Amino acid sequence: MDQLTATPIPDTTHGNRRRTLATTGVNHALHDGYTDLIYVLLPIWQNEFALGYGALALMRALYAGAMAGLQIPAGRLAERIDGKIVLVIGTVLSALGYGLAGLSGSAIGLCLALLLSGAGSSTQHPLASAAVSRAYGAAAKGPLGIYNFTGDLGKAAIPALLSLLLIIMPWRHALLVLALAGTAVAIYIAAAMPPIGKTRAGRPVAAASSTGTTNSGFTLLFTIGILDTAVRMGLLTFLPFLLQAKGASLPTSGLALTLVFIGGAAGKFVCGWLGERVGTLRTILLTEGGTAACILAVLVLPLAGTMMLLPLLGVMLNGTSSVLYGTVPELAPGRTERAFALFYTGTIGSGAIAPILYGVLGDALGPTAATMATAITAMAICPLAFILAPHLTRARV
Template sequence: MSELVTGSADRCRDERARAARTLMVTGVNHALHDGYTDLIYVLLPVWQTEFALGYGLLALLRGLYAGTMAGLQIPVARLAERIDGKMILVLGTALSALGYVLAGLSGSFLALGFALALSGAGSSTQHPLASAAVSRAYGAAARGPLGIYNFTGDLGKAAIPALVALLLVIMSWRHALLLVACAGLLVAAGIALWMPAVGKGHASRKASSSPGHAGDKGRGGFNCLLAIGVLDTAVRMGFLTFLPFLLRGKGASLPTSGLALALVFIGGAAGKFTCGWLGARIGTLRTVLVTEGGTAALIAAVLALPLTPAIALLPLLGVMLNGTSSVLYGTVPELTPPHLTERAFALFYSGTIGSGAIAPVLYGLLGDALGPSIATATTAATALAICPLALVLDRYLAKQATMPHSRV
């Protein structure tokens, strides 16, 4: 009997160690890829001078990276149903690094665009596959770890562009990109060496058609979750689009506006870290109602208050703006059959990334027509519109919880 207990304890320790290793490796990988994504913003002025580009072509460079990353996530998820996700993550990270090698060697706009598209294609692997790997590693307790995984991306967004900005003081942008690419190759090697095997995402036909899986209820719940994710991203990107102009209207200088944005981003990173755990403790519905209601109230306060108190509220507003996303990511596995986890994350990330690209344009047109204050108030109204959807989602989650063997 004691041997059975000891063996069970050893297996539990091994599973916890494997889960922690999965979270650590995927977190580092997430930081790298999100850093790669936002690094382009630092380099756009450099490329404008180097290749004599207009703003339209500069925007196209950013769009090539983001477009290939978003567009290939679903095909990558389908590929993971046949090939071990760990292998795809290794190859994707190496491909993303290779893209930056080619960008550093490029001598024309076309070559640079091809290199960025290649790097974006590599980055398409990490969101759906790494999220699914963390979800499977932690099972029913995945909400908090997914929040940590989400948080690591913000660390990369802060660290890698800042590091390259410093490197540009002492070396050319080409050499700086080669160093960044070497870091990517090291991360790819680390995934190959230290990340536990992910396995294939598919299950047998019998399992996928069994009544224990989500079926129509799960699809309806996932569609509701995706709608919330799309609207939540629209609120965040729309508000950030207008924040510098609102602050300037209150008398803020350019450095003050930069500080204000930094405060929002710091609060956002904290929100991603904490709200995943909060969702695990008080539930998706309550957390979403708190974050979206808080977002609407704080946006209204920023609109109404003078400059100094408005800036003081920005870290808390950042928590609310970004906190919902961790709760939503943690809910994806609950509404998805295990054999479709990668595909569900791919759909979810594609929808939110697409919303992040389109929403600023739509809110910008509204701002041209009605002014930035009214357009910003519309983002607060959008946040409130999420609350009824959260109530609908809660009903789907309650139904899902009563289904036997809805998650394995």
């Protein structure tokens, strides 16, 4: 990969930093909310279009695949065009996709609309993360944690909003309303967000290329991100079954997942700040060690004790992600868009594949053994964090 150098952006005032964080946060909430809207819509589409579960899974995969697969091209496009413009266009396309879904009269039309919406959402993670990173520079870990947290707010708020809209109008009209909301967000970004700038191919940075530190350090961070996502998705796959074995009813299982998600949102917010103050290594060791301990506790505690533990489990499960995202710019100086695009592609791909792998293990050994495997995976991250530490700025280890 060619080393990139950022086009200078002179305006880095406190007000513009806050505007960058605010606009990217709103955009993150919108796109993550759009991503999870599908779970509300799948039963409706199944009834209206007489679809099987395989077809429904394909629809979800089309959106996720377009979003994951086009992140790297989106990062490359930002080398030629101001990233803000790409971000606005992506948000418009994502909103347009849901608008077309509301107008579609067939399953094929829905699939094409979801492809378009997923393609639009591919711009959001790499470019918005890079924008926050550039705005805050060396102090970006905490703001990136806040940015990460806003995605969880969108996952909670926008599907809930759709559920309310479905009470008073047909699903097609509800999607048009949400498409208009997405268009309004795109206009807000265009009007309020400071320019991100663009990157261009340049001469290799000697300090990074001569030692190989940046490349090997980023590879380690990338590996940790993939494993961390695998732990989270693997555990969430088995958690309802573990609770059911403890005597939990369906509503109790739903409450349990809500407690995990609330803790996860708090973990994303807090651990970005924590990584900035106590360092990447200590934060990873705390969250991954805590994750493994909480998973093992879930296996042995009775239902009441497990329910009390779940918010803390959520904090540990999701907390690592914020400090990892905050470390990407440090290990990829001058090529932030590409690095974030690659990092998010890997973690999203891990989130899709890991439940399948742990599911196969669960079929072979049972859910308890598969859940223990997620704890072992979490602990395996700790030695990788020690190997990563020499690649980090000493003050932030």
